Amino acid sequence: MILLFKIYAFIFGAMIGSFLNVLILRLPTNEKFFIDRSRCPKCGFQLKWFHNIPILSFIGLRGKCANCKTNISFQYPVIELLTATISLFLFGGEISLHGLTSYLFFFTVACCLLVHFVIDVRHQILPDVINVYLGIIFFIHVVFFYHWKHWVLGGLIGFLVPYLITYLFYKIKGVIGLGGGDIKLFGVLGIYLGPLGIIHNMLFSCILGSLLMMPLLLFKVIKRDQAIAFGPFIIIVAVIQIYFPSTFEMMLGALLF
Known part of the structure; x- marks a missing residue:
């Protein structure tokens, strides 16, 4: 049972990592990140749902846009895998209210710091x-x-x-x-x-x-x-x-x- 929850924690982390990539890409340019669908930054092609599966879509597309074949930045799978690993690391296996709230707190903080880190390295800003x-x-x-x-x-x-x-x-x-x-x-x-x-x-x-x-x-x-x-x-x-x-x-x- 614990193993199953750890798998869930890894998958959940990868999904959040996909969203973090959106934040990293759009926050520095003040683009909307909740409403607008994901698209290729090169040709503007709106991605299908099966193009947005964390880690697996990058492998399936062989690191290229489904439309224009432009290389997809390795940042995307790296952030997804890193966030999934962080989620797995922070999930202690304690299936209780205290354990889950503690996990969510520390995982959320880690996600914020990760987004800050990447954006500051790339753009020298820390979004408000x-x-x-x-x-x-x-x-x-x-x-x-x-x-x-x-x-x-x-x-x-x-x-x-x-x-x-x-x-x-x-x-x-x-x-x-x-x-x-x-x-x-x-x-x-x-x-x-x-x-x-x-x-x-x-x-x-x-x-x-x-x-x-x-x-x-x-x-x-x-x-x-x-x-x-x-x-x-x-x-x-x-x-x-x-x-x-x-x-x-x-x-x-x-x-x-």
Whole structure:
């Protein structure tokens, strides 16, 4: 029985992954993602239902549009497979109200962070609609499990600290350090992580960003004045904090001691 539910979790994750692909494609261009049917971005051909079967349709079409034969991006099956795997990983097999609500919460958060990650890497934006939705999900969760000081202070610190630093940096250097989406994401994550957790996220995301950017600058892969998406670093650290807290505690301990 548990095996059957795990299969369901994998299939459900793949189906959600198909929807995430729509969000990743349409949110940066402000296209409607609920009403308009899926279509080929090259020729505009509206896909049939059997063209939208997660993972399997890509294999059946041999990675090409059914109409114009343009190559379909590998992003589609990769996101579907990744989301299905995340769903399977998060489904603990506990068939109860608590187990299912916990699964849905953490799976929804993972989906939001995944969409944010891909869009920020490709377009250097973190859509407000995802930040707002993620904030609502966090708020519904924390009001039941945390004292109000945890999420109020966490949200305020998460938003105000990077906002003030960015403002001062702009006044002094005349350059915008963090984008508005990054600041909002810090604020949203602060609701769940709390004051100490969001400070840790700021610290580790800056360290991670520096460690990855320094070699790229050294070997002139990127230029010093080139804009770089910072959201992925925030998200990577947040994923470790939320889903692998013991690992994060070890990282924190190694840094402090």
